[in-house]
Structures are given as C-alpha cells and as structure tokens.
Amino acid sequence: MIPITYWLILSFLLFSIGAYGVLSRKNAIVVLMSIEIMLNAANINFVMFSSYYSVLHPTAPAAQEALGQVFTLFSIAIAAAEVAVGLAIFLVVYRRYKTIDVDKINILRW
Amino acid sequence: MRTTVLKALSVLAFALLMIGAVLQVDWPEWTAEGDANITNEEVGQAMFGQGDDQGYALVLFLIGLLLLVALLGGIFLAKEEEKE
Numbered sequence: 001m002i003p004i005t006y007w008l009i010l011s012f013l014l015f016s017i018g019a020y021g022v023l024s025r026k027n028a029i030v031v032l033m034s035i036e037i038m039l040n041a042a043n044i045n046f047v048m049f050s051s052y053y054s055v056l057h058p059t060a061p062a063a064q065e066a067l068g069q070v071f072t073l074f075s076i077a078i079a080a081a082e083v084a085v086g087l088a089i090f091l092v093v094y095r096r097y098k099t100i101d102v103d104k105i106n107i108l109r110w
Numbered sequence: 111m112r113t114t115v116l117k118a119l120s121v122l123a124f125a126l127l128m129i130g131a132v133l134q135v136d137w138p139e140w141t142a143e144g145d146a147n148i149t150n151e152e153v154g155q156a157m158f159g160q161g162d163d164q165g166y167a168l169v170l171f172l173i174g175l176l177l178l179v180a181l182l183g184g185i186f187l188a189k190e191e192e193k194e
Contacts, residue, residue, distance in 0.1 A: 073170060077170065085183060
C-alpha cells in the first residue's frame with residue numbers, strides 16, 4: 001500500500017504546477033488546462049482520503065467508503081461544464097479582440 | 111522574466127510549506143484488515159442505493175442537467191452573429 005503522505009505530496013505538486021500555470025502563462029487555454037490540473041489534484045485527495053477512511057474503518061457501510069469517489073464524479077462533471085463555458089467565452093473574446101492573451105483582456109465589457 | 115521567477119518561487123514555497131506540514135503529521139498506519147480498494151459495486155451502492163446515506167445519483171443527474179445547460183450556453187455564446 002502506498003503511504004498517504006506520498007499521495008498528498010503528489011497532490012500538492014500537481015496543485016503547484018497548476019497554480020504556476022495559472023499565474024505565469026498568458027494563453028487563456030493554457031490557463032484553463034492549468035485549472036484542470038488543480039482540480040485533478042483535489043480529485044486525487046478525494047479518492048485517497050476515501051480509501052484511507054475505508055482502511056481505518058473496516059466496518060463502515062460500503063456507501064460511506066465510496067463517498068470520495070462519488071464526489072470525484074461530481075467534480076469531474078462540474079469541471080466539464082466549466083471548460084465548456086470557458087472555451088465558449090474565449091471564442092467570443094477572440095472574435096472581438098483577436099487575442100486570448102489574458103494580460104490584454106483586462107476589461108469586463110464588450 | 112523577474113516576475114516569472116518570483117511567481118515560480120512563491121509557488122515552490124507554497125508546495126514546500128504544504129509538504130512540510132503533511133510530513134509533520136503522524137498519520138495512522140494502514141491496517142491489514144482494512145480494504146482500501148473501493149469496487150465499482152460500492153460506488154454504485156453509494157449512488158443508487160436506497161439507504162439513508164445512499165442515493166447520490168439524483169445530485170449527479172442535476173449536475174448533468176447543469177452540464178447540458180452549460181453546453182447550450184456555450185453553443186449560444188459561440189454562435190456566429192448573423193449579419194444584417
């Protein structure tokens with residue numbers, strides 16, 4: 001069994017890579033991809049803590065043990081919705097300004 | 111260039127801080143009798159079961175509806191404007 005600290009370190013590293021991408025990259029699509037990486041770090045935490053809970057509480061009901069996985073499914077669905085709306089917004093912004101550089105899109109009006 | 115290095119350093123500091131905090135915690139050991147492998151059946155029970163702490167499928171359906179609305183909104187936003 002892989003120790004819980006390894007999973008947490010992997011999760012924090014993924015989160016940090018995503019955060020660096022959000023802070024430093026200018027292409028809006030790359031920023032969206034970085035946000036997805038950060039969401040996946042949170043998903044790893046959900047699944048890992050759920051497995052950990054089921055190991056520490058062997059007599060817990062099966063549904064309680066799988067709660068982290070179910071929340072991960074919700075999170076993936078929300079991420080898909082977020083990307084759909086984000087890409088559509090960037091498409092419109094590109095038509096308007098001919099760029100998706102997040103440093104140049106600095107006004108929230110058409 | 112300088113701001114990029116500053117951002118990288120701040121993110122690295124955050125990662126190191128969090129990793130240090132995790133390493134300081136005395137996590138309970140995995141026990142031999144516990145089973146860490148969650149099966150698809152257990153996930154299905156959590157989502158479609160009839161118990162008090164089961165039945166999360168309705169929420170997933172609502173999120174599916176949200177996804178559908180988001181996709182329709184995305185298509186509406188991305189639609190070409192008609193020329194008059």
